[in-house]
Amino acid sequence: MILTGKIHKFGDDINTDYIISGRYKFKTLDMKELALHIFEDIDPDFYKKLKPGDFIVGGSNFGCGSSREQAVLALKNAGIPAVIAKSFARIFYRNGINIGLILLEADTDLISQGDTLDIDLKNGIINNKTKNISIPIKPIPDIFLNIIQEGGVINYLKKYGDFKI
Amino acid sequence: MTITEKILANHCGQKEVVPGQFIEADVDLVLANDITGPIAIEEFEKIGAKKIFSPEKIVLVPDHFTPCKDIKSAELVKILRNFARKYGVRFYEIGKVGIEHALLPEEGLTLPGQLIIGADSHTCTYGAIGAFSTGVGSTDAAAAMISGKVWLKIPSTIRFIYYGKLNKYVGGKDLILWTIGKIGVDGALYKSMEFTGETIKTLPMDDRFTMCNMAIEAGAKNGIIEPDEITFSYFKNTLNNNIQNLKSDSDAKYEKTIEIDVSKIQPQVSAPHLPSNAKDVGEYKNVKIDQVVIGSCTNGRLSDLKKAAEILKGKKVNSQVRCIIIPATQKIYKQAVDEGLFDIFLESGCVIGPPTCGPCLGGHMGVLGKGETAISTTNRNFIGRMGDTKSFVYLANPEVAAASAIKGEICHPEEIK
Numbered sequence: 001m002i003l004t005g006k007i008h009k010f011g012d013d014i015n016t017d018y019i020i021s022g023r024y025k026f027k028t029l030d031m032k033e034l035a036l037h038i039f040e041d042i043d044p045d046f047y048k049k050l051k052p053g054d055f056i057v058g059g060s061n062f063g064c065g066s067s068r069e070q071a072v073l074a075l076k077n078a079g080i081p082a083v084i085a086k087s088f089a090r091i092f093y094r095n096g097i098n099i100g101l102i103l104l105e106a107d108t109d110l111i112s113q114g115d116t117l118d119i120d121l122k123n124g125i126i127n128n129k130t131k132n133i134s135i136p137i138k139p140i141p142d143i144f145l146n147i148i149q150e151g152g153v154i155n156y157l158k159k160y161g162d163f164k165i
Numbered sequence: 166m167t168i169t170e171k172i173l174a175n176h177c178g179q180k181e182v183v184p185g186q187f188i189e190a191d192v193d194l195v196l197a198n199d200i201t202g203p204i205a206i207e208e209f210e211k212i213g214a215k216k217i218f219s220p221e222k223i224v225l226v227p228d229h230f231t232p233c234k235d236i237k238s239a240e241l242v243k244i245l246r247n248f249a250r251k252y253g254v255r256f257y258e259i260g261k262v263g264i265e266h267a268l269l270p271e272e273g274l275t276l277p278g279q280l281i282i283g284a285d286s287h288t289c290t291y292g293a294i295g296a297f298s299t300g301v302g303s304t305d306a307a308a309a310m311i312s313g314k315v316w317l318k319i320p321s322t323i324r325f326i327y328y329g330k331l332n333k334y335v336g337g338k339d340l341i342l343w344t345i346g347k348i349g350v351d352g353a354l355y356k357s358m359e360f361t362g363e364t365i366k367t368l369p370m371d372d373r374f375t376m377c378n379m380a381i382e383a384g385a386k387n388g389i390i391e392p393d394e395i396t397f398s399y400f401k402n403t404l405n406n407n408i409q410n411l412k413s414d415s416d417a418k419y420e421k422t423i424e425i426d427v428s429k430i431q432p433q434v435s436a437p438h439l440p441s442n443a444k445d446v447g448e449y450k451n452v453k454i455d456q457v458v459i460g461s462c463t464n465g466r467l468s469d470l471k472k473a474a475e476i477l478k479g480k481k482v483n484s485q486v487r488c489i490i491i492p493a494t495q496k497i498y499k500q501a502v503d504e505g506l507f508d509i510f511l512e513s514g515c516v517i518g519p520p521t522c523g524p525c526l527g528g529h530m531g532v533l534g535k536g537e538t539a540i541s542t543t544n545r546n547f548i549g550r551m552g553d554t555k556s557f558v559y560l561a562n563p564e565v566a567a568a569s570a571i572k573g574e575i576c577h578p579e580e581i582k
Contacts, residue, residue: 013350013439017547021554022527029203029241041554061351061384065547066526067286069204069302090355090386091286095302143187143316153308153316154212163189163316 003081003102003119005053007111008046010039014058015065016092018042020074034070035078052079055117057108059085063092072096082119084108084126097144100152105138167322167417169357169389172297176280184321184420192222194274195309196283198265199227203244204303205284209310216252218313223254224274226265229522234529263494263520266290266378266462271496273400277392277408282306282315287462287544289385292377293370294399295392295411300381320386321420322357323348324413327364329428334578336472337372338464338542338562340364341379342433344425346443354384356420359413364427365390370399371468378463379544382440434540434575435560438548446565449575453485456539457570458551459563460491460518461525464542467497467504469563474509476567476578482514483573489531491518515570527552540569 020034021041039046056075062085063071072095075083082102086109096103104119106126111117115130119137126135140148143163150156157163166174170182177188197205202225217223225245230238249256257268266287269275277295281288284306291298301315309315325344345352358380365373373390380388390396391412397404434449436442459465459473470492482488490510492498498520501507510517524531525543533539533552539559541551546558559575568578 015547017545017550021549023549029207041549061354064350064384065286065545067284067288067300067302068200069284069304070200072302073204087351087354089351089384091300091302091381094305098302098304098308141187153304154208157308157312158212162312162314 007055007057009057009113012059013061016071019071031073031077034074056083060087064089067091098153167413182319186319193279194281197306201284201303205306206248208307214311220253225256264462267493286381289380290378292389293373320357324359324419324422326362326424329426334564337375339433341376342443345383350441351384358385358388371466437557446577452575455537457488458541461543463544465493473563473567474506477513482570488515488570
C-alpha cells in the first residue's frame, strides 16, 4: 500500500491539548465536530488548510500529555491517514495503533512544510517527492501491523479473541 | 530483573521478561473517568460485548467535570452511571467521588505488585505503592474490560537514586520537577522511572504519590518505588508477606542510573509552557499572579493541604489574588475540616471547592482568562491548559503556591514568614 499526500509540519513536544484543545474535549462523542478544531490553539485556521489525505509531520515526543483518545480520533476523523514523527509519546502511540491510525517514526528533519510524500508501508520507505529523497521508516512490530490491518484493537480482538503474543 | 519487570513477568505467566519484549498481560484493575469512560463504553458496545471479564476489577470515577458543570458533562456522567448499574461495576457518585488517583489508593483498590491500567495519563501515580500502573487510551480500557488483558512492551528502566537531606520546603513535587527539568519532557519516553535511594526511603507516602504521578510528564510508561515500611504503614500493615519480595534484584539491568544530591535542590517552579521549565523559586522575580490553585491528583492530599495551611495561618491572601483550595477526596476534605485547616483557609480568604479535577485542565472552578497568570500545584502548564490560550501556569509545591498567594507574586515561603 502506498499513501500519497502533502504534509503539515509541527515541531517537538506537540501535546494532546494542542492537537485538540481542552475547550472541546468534553464533546467526546462527536468526533466529526472535534475534527473541525484540530491544532486550533497553535494554528487557528489549520482545519481550512487541511485536505483529506494530508499527513501530519512532527518532531520528537509527538502527542505528549493526556491519555485522551480524542486526540487520535480527531486526527483520523479529519481525514489524516498517517502521522510521521521522530518519536511519539507512548499513550498517543498506543491509542493510534488501537484505533488504526498509522504512526511512523522517521527522521522528519528531511521533510519540510508543504512537501509531498509517498509512504510505502510494505517496504518501510518514505519517498519525499518534493526533495527527491528516500527516508527509511523505523520498522513497525508485527503485532502493531496486525492490529492496524484489522482497523484497530477492537476488531482485532473480535477476530482473534486475544493478542496472539 | 527490576521491580517493574518482575511485576510484568508475574502478569504474563513468564519467569523472565526483557526490555523490548511484547507481552499479553492480565490486568488487576481498569480505571476510566468521565472524559475517557464514555468512549470506552461506546467501544465496548460497538463490539457487541455482553459482559465484563470481572466487574469488581473495573472502576469508573467521574472526577473531571463534576459536580457536572453543564449539560454535556451531565450526559457523559450519565453514560458511566447507566453502564455501572447495568454491569455492576464500581462507580463513585457525588458524595463519594474524589480525584481518581487520590481516591483509589485510599479505597484500598490499588495494591503493591498489581498491574493497573487506567484511561487517564496520571494512572502512573500508583507506582508509589509498588504497583505497575500506566495510562492507556479508552480503546485499551474497553479491550481490557472485555478480555481482562492488555498488550504491553516491556520498558527499559532508568534508576534515579536520590541521596542527602531535603531542604526546608522541599518535597516530592520539587524532586520530580527538578528531575523532569534535568531529563526533559521526553527524557524517559517509553521507559520506566524507578525512584530509589536514602531520600526516597524516608519520603512520606503523599510525596511518593506526587513523584510517581508526574512520571508521565517525562514521557515515562510508569514511575515506581519499592514498597517498604512506609508503604506497609500506609496500608496499616494489612499487606501479606510475599509482597515484601517486591524489590529490584541487585543484578537488575538498568538503561542508566542517575544520582541526585537533594541537598542541592531548592523549591522548584516550572514556568509556562512545559513542566520541564523548572528553576529554583528564587530565580523568579516580579512574577505577578492572579490565581493560585492548591489541589489535583498531584498535590491535593492531606499533607499538601497541611503544608499550605502552615504558610497561610494568620495571613491574608493578597487582594489581587484568588486562592482556590481543592481537597482531592471526601475523606481528605473531612480530615481537613477535623484538623482545623478549613478555618485557616477561610480566615485567610481562600475559597474551598469540592473534590474535582476542575481547574487543572481548564474544566471549571477556576478557569483563567486572557492574559491571566496562575501558580498551581497541578501537573501540566501547557498552552491553554487552565483556560485561555493566552494564560500562563507556573507549577509548584503547596508551600510555594500558598506563599505566592499571600505576596501576590511568585516567592519562596521564607519570604512571607
